Amino acid sequence: MKKLAATLLSLSILSSVALPVSAAGWPSVSSWPSWNQGQITIGSSESTVGIPKITEATYCHKNPAYSGFDNHIQICWDEVENAEKYEMVITKGDGATLSYTLDAPCYYAKTDCPKTYSEKEKKWKSATVKVRAISNGIKGRWSSAKNISCNAIH
Numbered sequence: 001m002k003k004l005a006a007t008l009l010s011l012s013i014l015s016s017v018a019l020p021v022s023a024a025g026w027p028s029v030s031s032w033p034s035w036n037q038g039q040i041t042i043g044s045s046e047s048t049v050g051i052p053k054i055t056e057a058t059y060c061h062k063n064p065a066y067s068g069f070d071n072h073i074q075i076c077w078d079e080v081e082n083a084e085k086y087e088m089v090i091t092k093g094d095g096a097t098l099s100y101t102l103d104a105p106c107y108y109a110k111t112d113c114p115k116t117y118s119e120k121e122k123k124w125k126s127a128t129v130k131v132r133a134i135s136n137g138i139k140g141r142w143s144s145a146k147n148i149s150c151n152a153i154h
Helices: 002-017
Strands: 033-036 039-042 045-048 054-060 072-077 085-091 097-102 106-109 116-118 123-125 128-135
Touching: 054 128, 072 085, 072 128, 097 106
Parallel strands: none
Antiparallel strands: 033 039, 039 045, 054 072, 072 106, 085 097, 085 128, 116 123
Protein backbone atom coordinates (compact mmCIF):
# COMPACT_ATOMS: atom_id res chain seq x y z
CA MET A 1 0.00 0.00 0.00
CA LYS A 2 2.86 2.37 0.84
CA LYS A 3 4.56 1.52 -2.49
CA LEU A 4 1.38 2.28 -4.40
CA ALA A 5 0.95 5.63 -2.63
CA ALA A 6 4.62 6.53 -3.24
CA THR A 7 4.33 5.61 -6.93
CA LEU A 8 1.14 7.69 -7.38
CA LEU A 9 2.73 10.64 -5.57
CA SER A 10 5.85 10.41 -7.77
CA LEU A 11 3.76 10.26 -10.95
CA SER A 12 1.65 13.26 -9.94
CA ILE A 13 4.78 15.34 -9.21
CA LEU A 14 6.42 14.37 -12.51
CA SER A 15 3.30 15.12 -14.53
CA SER A 16 3.01 18.62 -13.04
CA VAL A 17 6.54 19.68 -14.09
CA ALA A 18 6.80 17.95 -17.47
CA LEU A 19 5.96 19.57 -20.82
CA PRO A 20 2.47 18.83 -22.06
CA VAL A 21 2.86 15.86 -24.41
CA SER A 22 0.50 14.64 -27.10
CA ALA A 23 -0.40 10.98 -27.56
CA ALA A 24 2.43 10.62 -30.12
CA GLY A 25 5.01 11.70 -27.53
CA TRP A 26 5.71 15.16 -29.03
CA PRO A 27 5.37 18.40 -27.03
CA SER A 28 1.94 19.90 -27.59
CA VAL A 29 1.57 22.77 -30.07
CA SER A 30 0.92 25.26 -27.24
CA SER A 31 4.52 24.83 -26.02
CA TRP A 32 6.10 25.56 -29.42
CA PRO A 33 7.26 29.13 -30.25
CA SER A 34 5.08 31.10 -32.64
CA TRP A 35 5.73 34.35 -34.50
CA ASN A 36 2.89 36.79 -35.15
CA GLN A 37 3.44 40.19 -36.80
CA GLY A 38 6.44 41.27 -34.74
CA GLN A 39 5.32 39.50 -31.59
CA ILE A 40 7.17 36.47 -30.31
CA THR A 41 5.13 34.15 -28.13
CA ILE A 42 6.76 31.24 -26.32
CA GLY A 43 4.36 28.89 -24.56
CA SER A 44 2.14 30.65 -22.07
CA SER A 45 4.61 33.43 -21.23
CA GLU A 46 4.37 36.19 -23.82
CA SER A 47 7.13 38.61 -24.86
CA THR A 48 6.38 41.30 -27.38
CA VAL A 49 8.99 43.40 -29.12
CA GLY A 50 7.52 46.20 -31.22
CA ILE A 51 8.74 47.28 -34.64
CA PRO A 52 10.27 50.78 -34.73
CA LYS A 53 9.10 53.25 -37.37
CA ILE A 54 11.86 55.42 -38.85
CA THR A 55 10.79 59.09 -38.70
CA GLU A 56 13.93 60.75 -40.08
CA ALA A 57 16.84 59.56 -42.21
CA THR A 58 18.86 62.47 -43.60
CA TYR A 59 22.39 63.29 -44.61
CA CYS A 60 23.51 66.94 -44.64
CA HIS A 61 26.57 68.15 -46.51
CA LYS A 62 28.79 70.83 -45.00
CA ASN A 63 27.43 74.31 -45.57
CA PRO A 64 30.12 77.00 -45.80
CA ALA A 65 27.57 79.67 -44.88
CA TYR A 66 27.32 78.29 -41.34
CA SER A 67 30.44 77.89 -39.21
CA GLY A 68 30.60 74.64 -37.26
CA PHE A 69 28.16 72.92 -39.62
CA ASP A 70 29.88 69.70 -40.75
CA ASN A 71 28.82 66.75 -42.85
CA HIS A 72 26.56 64.59 -40.72
CA ILE A 73 23.93 61.88 -40.78
CA GLN A 74 20.86 61.87 -38.55
CA ILE A 75 18.49 58.93 -38.19
CA CYS A 76 15.60 58.86 -35.71
CA TRP A 77 12.74 56.43 -35.07
CA ASP A 78 9.79 56.05 -32.73
CA GLU A 79 10.73 54.64 -29.35
CA VAL A 80 9.57 51.06 -28.74
CA GLU A 81 8.05 50.29 -25.35
CA ASN A 82 10.35 48.21 -23.10
CA ALA A 83 13.19 48.27 -25.65
CA GLU A 84 16.59 48.16 -23.96
CA LYS A 85 18.60 48.66 -27.15
CA TYR A 86 18.21 49.13 -30.87
CA GLU A 87 20.15 47.53 -33.69
CA MET A 88 20.56 49.73 -36.78
CA VAL A 89 21.99 48.76 -40.18
CA ILE A 90 22.92 51.28 -42.87
CA THR A 91 23.35 49.79 -46.34
CA LYS A 92 25.43 52.13 -48.46
CA GLY A 93 24.81 52.60 -52.17
CA ASP A 94 27.64 50.19 -53.03
CA GLY A 95 26.15 47.42 -50.84
CA ALA A 96 28.56 47.84 -47.91
CA THR A 97 26.83 47.69 -44.53
CA LEU A 98 27.45 49.54 -41.29
CA SER A 99 25.91 48.04 -38.15
CA TYR A 100 25.39 49.78 -34.79
CA THR A 101 23.86 48.86 -31.43
CA LEU A 102 22.33 51.93 -29.76
CA ASP A 103 20.68 52.78 -26.44
CA ALA A 104 18.53 55.65 -27.76
CA PRO A 105 16.04 55.97 -30.64
CA CYS A 106 18.26 58.39 -32.56
CA TYR A 107 21.66 58.31 -34.27
CA TYR A 108 23.79 61.34 -35.17
CA ALA A 109 27.35 61.20 -36.53
CA LYS A 110 29.78 63.33 -38.49
CA THR A 111 30.55 61.14 -41.48
CA ASP A 112 30.85 60.94 -45.25
CA CYS A 113 27.83 60.67 -47.52
CA PRO A 114 26.49 57.09 -47.63
CA LYS A 115 25.43 57.51 -51.28
CA THR A 116 27.84 56.16 -53.88
CA TYR A 117 28.34 56.90 -57.55
CA SER A 118 28.23 53.97 -59.94
CA GLU A 119 30.56 54.56 -62.91
CA LYS A 120 29.00 51.59 -64.68
CA GLU A 121 25.43 52.87 -64.35
CA LYS A 122 26.42 56.57 -64.42
CA LYS A 123 24.16 57.43 -61.47
CA TRP A 124 24.12 57.91 -57.70
CA LYS A 125 22.90 54.98 -55.61
CA SER A 126 20.96 55.76 -52.47
CA ALA A 127 21.70 54.35 -49.05
CA THR A 128 19.04 52.76 -46.84
CA VAL A 129 18.61 52.24 -43.12
CA LYS A 130 16.60 49.75 -41.06
CA VAL A 131 16.20 49.34 -37.28
CA ARG A 132 14.95 46.74 -34.82
CA ALA A 133 14.35 46.81 -31.08
CA ILE A 134 15.92 44.47 -28.53
CA SER A 135 14.14 43.67 -25.25
CA ASN A 136 15.24 41.06 -22.67
CA GLY A 137 17.65 39.60 -25.22
CA ILE A 138 14.85 39.09 -27.75
CA LYS A 139 15.37 40.82 -31.11
CA GLY A 140 12.24 42.17 -32.77
CA ARG A 141 11.52 42.31 -36.49
CA TRP A 142 13.30 44.84 -38.70
CA SER A 143 11.55 48.06 -39.63
CA SER A 144 10.90 48.78 -43.28
CA ALA A 145 14.07 49.97 -45.03
CA LYS A 146 14.05 53.73 -45.61
CA ASN A 147 16.13 55.70 -48.10
CA ILE A 148 18.52 58.21 -46.52
CA SER A 149 17.74 61.57 -48.08
CA CYS A 150 20.55 63.96 -48.96
CA ASN A 151 20.54 67.77 -49.08
CA ALA A 152 23.02 67.95 -51.98
CA ILE A 153 22.39 67.66 -55.67
CA HIS A 154 24.25 64.58 -56.89
